[in-house]
Amino acid sequence: MLKKWQKLSLATVVASAFVLGACGNGGSSNTASGDVTITYEIWDKIQQPGMEAIASAFEEKNPGIDVKVEVTPWDQYWTKLEAGAKGGSMPDVFWMHSNEIAKYSTGGVLMDLTDTYANSKIASLDNFPTELVNLYSTKDALYGIPKDYDTIGMWYNKTLFDKAGLAYPDGTWTWDTLLENAQKLNDPANGVYGVLAPLNSQEGYYNFIFQNGGYVLSDDKTKSGFRLDETIDAVQWYADLSLKYGVSPTQSQFAENTNLSFFQSGRGAIGFFGSWMTGEMANNEYTAANVDVAPLPKGKQAATIFNGLANSVSASTKNKEASLKFVEFLGSEEAMRLQGENGAAIPAYKGTEETFIKAYSQFNMQVFVDQMKNAYIKPYSNETARWEDVEKNALMPVFDGQKSVKEVAPEIVAGVEGILANEK
CATH class of the missing domain: 3.40.190.10 (Periplasmic binding protein-like II)
Known part of the structure; x- marks a missing residue:
């Protein structure tokens, strides 16, 4: 994972x-x-x-x-x-x-x-x-x-939701619901953010790409999804949680404290983490007592990355x-x-998933298993690490607020498709 x-x-x-x-x-x-x-x-x-x-x-x-x-x-x-x-x-x-x-x-x-x-x-x-x-x-x-196997969940801080008088997330949440609740939970003056949205592919913007009807790589692994408006718009929306709406820490803040650090210290109301992070949540005194997990919000459709x-x-x-x-x-x-x-x-x-669910009965682990019906395999090719590197480097100025996703998309397309072409 x-x-x-x-x-x-x-x-x-x-x-x-x-x-x-x-x-x-x-x-x-x-x-x-x-x-x-x-x-x-x-x-x-x-x-x-x-x-x-x-x-x-x-x-x-x-x-x-x-x-x-x-x-x-x-x-x-x-x-x-x-x-x-x-x-x-x-x-x-x-x-x-x-x-x-x-x-x-x-x-x-x-x-x-x-x-x-x-x-x-x-x-x-x-x-x-x-x-x-x-x-x-x-x-x-x-x-x-x-x-x-793993899927991605929307972890949330029950204590912060209770304090704000908000209902916990559930399977009805959309991108709009996420943003509305994040804005109500947001309290940066006291170091608390409504949602944590770092530059992260598998646990972050990849999920939103598929939820918006886009893709990362074409099925034949020859084209980058950054040719598509659906992909560009999804990544921009995710980045704007910090840049436009201010409900997420900035990337410079994430450089000093990881999204997990924010979440495990009660400074993030919502975070996107893979099922492999459950042990980290259970073994941390704060998150063990204060958090739970819900399905990812829906865009045009429900979707999660699995690996x-x-x-x-x-x-x-x-x-x-x-x-x-x-x-x-x-x-x-x-x-x-x-x-x-x-x-x-x-x-x-197949059929043994319930053992993991029971091992962490304090959390709603069924979420991770149920999301498999809307799961997309983590995009891969023979040179995954190389084109992921190209993609991440091109997106850094976006998440720093210097460029838009639309501006860097041609760079991503050229770099990724060049690598894919050499694989053949």
Whole structure:
């Protein structure tokens, strides 16, 4: 799921370096016949208990195989993984993200898991959202098993709503309702803002683009949605929550305090956060006692972005059999239920979502699951991180109040479509 992103070197660099590094690792056909320890690399400390619960259940079923869950924060995760690919020393099993799968699925860096799941008696690809299976598949090869999915919710501060005498948000809210309530809740003199609208794609303006009938990339991944008035108007409306209406902090203020910081200190009445942030809300004393979540407001239609992580296996693993057994178990109903019960994430396995809902009964978690009927997969291509970078850089002067979205749209179109054209 997307919290933030960074640029990495080209896939060809990773692939070629990996091949050189892998030559000296002694092969990857080791079996699990003796005592074996495999590493499972993740980036979210809050999800660690859930992943360790899954590892423990797997170890009970597979004596002789130990799973070591290792946590590397997101800011260092991809640097470490790339270094491992170059040196032939990647973790055995690890989380994969939609922004990075195209890069790591080339050059023999990841193990093809097609046969593992085709022959599995405990898991089937039919149990996962088709969009996520396709996302982690390339040229008929499967390089990642869906782990979870996420949608975006409209979190709100009940205490601030009560103080203002306003009804809590519900499924009837529109953009107009959002703005009207944000204006009533807004109290910048006392450091409180009606809504938090930072320059954020997945948790922010992407949702409004689809709600307005626009798109980010065309279905054939050749055109930028910034050719469309619907896309331009949606992003401008979102940016204007700060620029025109003053109900959101400015981008310079967000540079000093994140939207989460504003929200968890009672200085933001409404914020847009993904389901993966639920643990952060529950573990913070203030938000645990004062907030809840509602569906996103509707524009021309209801819409939310959805995405999901996958579990992948290194092609250079020295413990191939044990790693494949573990990644197979990770996609089982048992493992998915453990993930949800421990409040890690919404399980990707169909029919197990209620475990996550029950894990956070203090919040209206059903919102995230129900919104899947109006969900659009997070836009992606082979070079997602590159064109996202172009888009973000072009929008910075918009969110700083220096230009309009219409003025920067041609720059976004040219940059994004140039990258897409080179993918073909």
